[in-house]
Amino acid sequence: MINNLKFLVCPVCKFELRNTTSKELKCLKCNNKYEIKNEIPILLPPNLEQFKILEAQYHDHEAHHYGEINMINSYYVTFYHQKYLNIINSLNEKSVVLEVGSGDGNDANHITNSELTVIQSDISFQMVRLAKKNKKANSKIIYVVSDAETIPCQDNSIDAIMIVGALHHLPSPINFFKEARRALSPGGLLIIGFEPNSWPYFVFYPFIRFVKKIIRLDRYIKSIHSGVSIGDSETEGFSYSDFKLLLNESNLKLVKIQRIWFLFGFIHTILSIINSKLPSDKKIKIPTFLQKIIIYIDELILSIPIIKNFCWHWTLVAKKNN
Ligand SMILES: [Zn+2]
DSSP, X not given: OOSOGGGOOOTTTOOOEEEEETTEEXXXXXXXXXXXXXXXXXXXXXXXXXXXXXXXXXHHHHGGGXXXXXXXXXXXXXXXXXXXXXXXXXXXXXXXXXXXXXXXXXXXXXXXXXXXXXXXXXXXXXXXXXXXXXXXXXXXXXXXXXXXXXXXXXXXXEEEEEEESOGGGSSOHHHHHHHXXXXXXXXXXXXXXXXXXXXXXXXXXXXXXXXXXXXXXXXXXXXXXXXXXXXXHHOOOBOHHHHHHHHHHTTOEEEEEEEEXXXXXXXXXXXHHHHTTSOGGGOOOOXXXXXXXXXXXXXXXXXXXXXXXXXXXXXXXXEOOO
């Protein structure tokens, strides 16, 4: 049985759901049925696009070593995560936060404000299951498998929506922006964390692919990756003007933009390639003091006009006007 049903609705018609059995929810309006697995409701719309099915399958398969591959606990990553987590942690008590593409729950575990209700959603069931298993924070967490473009929440019901490193995995980011606006309460915040900038996709990644081909790296050492997800292989990142367009079209107002990594982008990319070939006890780590120095230099570089738009990632905070 699912107890926190007041926060979740049918993803298709946004109407109330009822438990029919302990393993099934039913929409009271359109009669769509949704399975409950491991006490996690699977609120995916019927006829999910192939792109999304592939994303879910990839992340189901990668769930067990996702954090390790993405080095999400390195200081140069957590330093930037903390900035938007601070915004979430300072929300009024009783606020409802929805995380879209929550992966293994790493970010939600740093939400220290235990008064918040946090809905963690991901299209991959295995990721949600892992997040549920990894739960550390005290906040009231509701786990759900759902699609970013058909959010299973009522209109105007969410105080903050957070999507971290997942927007570029969506086939249609604008559909997500419009859905987010619908679900947000007036004055509610949309936090887009750690989304890739577009320039490396045209300059640096093709160069890296060329070098890999030349030295035929994969021939000698087997990677622990099972390829990349369809979202990662098809994305070209987001430029500042892409974001302005998305916000404009979804009628959301930009509150804050943060630029992430300059030197660290190069370091991280190369380190990721090397570390993906190494066993977990032999992975290369940069000492924290050195990471702090590089971040300091990066922040200086990213305060220079024009150059600052060559950051590797963006964090944006946008608001739904009253
Ligand atoms: Zn329905």
